[in-house]
Amino acid sequence: MSIDNQVFIQNVIIGLTVGGYLALIALGYTMVYGIIELINFAHGDLFAFGFFISLTIFAEINPEIPLHGSDLYFTLPAVALLTMLLTGSLNLAIDQIAYKPLRKAPRLAPLLTAVGISFMLEAIYAIWKGPIQIPYPRYFPKEDYMENEHVISFFSKLGMDITEWRIVSFTTKDLFLFGVTIPLVALLTLFIDRTRIGKAMRASAQDREAAMMMGINVNRIIASTFFVGGALAGVAGMVWGLYINSGRFTMGFEAGLMAFTSAVLGGIGNIRGAVLGAFIIGMIKAMSDSYIGSEWTRVVIFGILILMLVFRPSGILGSTQSIEKL
């Protein structure tokens, strides 16, 4: 296979991994927007919280690096669960303290409050961990499957010699990332579609007042939305740490912007749209980084966002029909 094609395949893999963690963050954005129409600017910073808190938990446990045996199969999921619990709770607390009193205020009020929370969180991270690039130990074992003899022999039976694919790598970390993100996204979708709370969430998103009249405790639904959204962002932050092995206090802003763009691209308020949008943005980022230059990626992504909003403001999966009542 030619070098160009190998580069392309590698870019697809990168795009999918980026899309994976963006999807987890984008889901929180889109769920919160769906229910209370708030662009939750602080959401990206919960992703950063997941990164920092999981780092702290790992440091407390101090497992052998890289993780193996029971640490890999027991400690790692336990840390992930704890991270989700803590990040979810933080998001819940933020909602109760800062956004809840503003439910009936003009739109600008909660939006700016969210921005205020975001800046506060970042300032707190900077004080807590220092305003520098923080290394995240390489807890997760890294092995390139492309060099694994079983994989090589499997592909050679198909008539492909993957030892020549020098550029392409697919590691245990990639597998881990997909292994966490894809099931979580699927679970959440099922949760929203099938469970009672999920149905109540959809009902509240459609029409909050009507849902309230039907006996749905909307406040509880909003609270659970914040919790679930926060938990997903938290685990995304931990996955990022294990995958990229470094981060800093502003990482949430950057990731948040991209995830938010994904949510808008897919049709904000739409769960499947957020996932689709995340993978599209992931791909665009990977391709733009590689073929145009990473310094242009921001321009490309935001340019696409603007064009999308101008020509199809409802997003890819959002409905185009909206009847405005007079």
Next chain:
Amino acid sequence: MRDILAQPRSILSGRLRWVLIAIFVVIAPFAMKELELLTNFGLITQVNRALIFVALAQGLNIVVGLAGLLDLGYAAFFAIGAYTFGLLTWPSHDIEMSFFLAIWICALVAAVFGIIIGAPTLRLRGDYLAIVTLAFGEIIPALVRNLGDFTLTFRGRVLIEDYNLTNGSQGLTPLGRPNFTFLENLFGLDKGALNVGVNPTFWYFAIVITSMIVLFSAIRLNNSRLGRAWKAIREDETAADFMGVDPIRTKLAAFAIGASFSGLAGAVYASMLGAIFPELFKFQVSIFLLIIVVLSGRGSIWGVLIGGIIIATFDGVFLAQVLPDIFNGEVLPEYDVQSLRWVFFGIGLIVIMIFRPQGLFPPKSIETKIVPPVAESLEGVQNS
């Protein structure tokens, strides 16, 4: 009880108030100069910077406060103003236009950009507009950073090669400063005798004049045909449309005028600093300006003026200089105090939003109590 905060103008009345304000404005830089002996930072320079932000906030107030549009990328127009000034006066570009001409061109260019970005997007409502403006605010600094070494190829042909428009992240420096050759000739002074350089007192007055131009325009517009149309759009866009107000045109005017204020202030700022970098115009600047407008009182021109002076000075002088000065890197390392800045604003925002969502100095409240009606029924109907 009368709400003193809501009516900052009622504290003093009449001509005396204006005379006192004028005296204060004129004396202030000299008083600050004395104060500078006690501090080890350039107080006037910090105040100048704060005042630039007040002028910018006036422009944003037109967009957000009067027309009710959510703009999260207003710093983009600030950047456009500053960089237009940079392109027109940076020696390497061989234009070196006069300050007094360039600043108006900067205001115009920013207004044109306001129309370019506004025309396709202003039919979007609320949050969508906020997102577009946010994206625009992110794109402009990124473009500025990337256009320092720019190569454009089209189908294998190189159209532009290694062109340096903005000097990338190194920024543009030096930039043009006002010169008074005309006055020097008039009074037979040496060439360069009236060069202002970085003289903070000169810049103080330059910025006060700029702010006054902006303030005057804002006040006049507020009580005019266009200002009424902005407020109508803010209150109910659909109803305004039915009453003959073209929403797109009206919003475009708000965007363009808000941008032109920003462009003018950006140009003056660039000239004062003598050097500009893409970092000066990031998202935080847009948010800081929004904080000024919202905390002061959306739609209130005097409120934004007073609130802006308080907040921007608090930020630029107290948080950025006095506090680190006091701690002097001992109690807390310096970066902690710097990053505490956003903790302050975060808490401030939340508290104000919860307890006084209309801001500290909201627009002068109009008479809300019901006077005994003069005509109880539809007058004249009964008689006819």
Next chain:
Amino acid sequence: MSVILEAKGVSKAFGRLVAVDTLDYTIEDNSINSIIGPNGAGKTTFFNVVTGYYKPTTGKVVFNQRNISGSRPNQLTRIGIARTFQTIRLFNNLTARENVLIGMHHRLKSGVFGDIFRPPAVRREEAKAHEEAGQLLDYVGLKGYEEHAAKSLPYGHQRRLEIARALATQPQLLLLDEPTAGMNPNETQDMILFIRKLRDERNLSILLIEHDMKVVMTISDKVTVLDYGKKISEGQPAEVQKDERVIEAYLGRRALEMLKK
């Protein structure tokens, strides 16, 4: 009398729901016309088509020999169509006078630089507009309320302010969406007289949606009944009142049969 507005085969569909179905409708100069019908009959949708909020799915609307289908509301306001709303939509934080001044917006000429520098022509224009706004407020019975915030006015006054604002656009055709909704009998009586006065003194054509049959039958020159977006009856009040289809639409077939017995 000449026709000032003519709707030819106008339909408006939302997806598969046809709110207005191939409706032909004319309004004559200087007349009061009512549209009645059960809830969801398409009355307000038709209003929104006539005032430019919706573009008709099929058919066209002609106003003073001009095809106006697809024009924006503000363009139609400029050529003489004004309206009020079913639920009051004033500019709440503006004063009564400012609300009326917005109605004059399209007639004032001042531009950005005129607004900033205020040359004598602009000053004169503004002074005249303020005075005219005061006269209009007086005309609808809101003298003394000029500087009150719209939101602080009592309900009935808000309805009058909405009319004053609409009159400020100098319309030829005024559409009133349930002008007497929420009013007591005395206020309703005032409104009936006032609507007549508008037609006679201001030479207006009026199209109104109204649920109060007493109002409709008292003031209308022509009554049109819609049901499921279709016109089922039209004529002078007395004629329409007797129309079996109307009774059926309102009360159902069984009621009609009972009445016949």
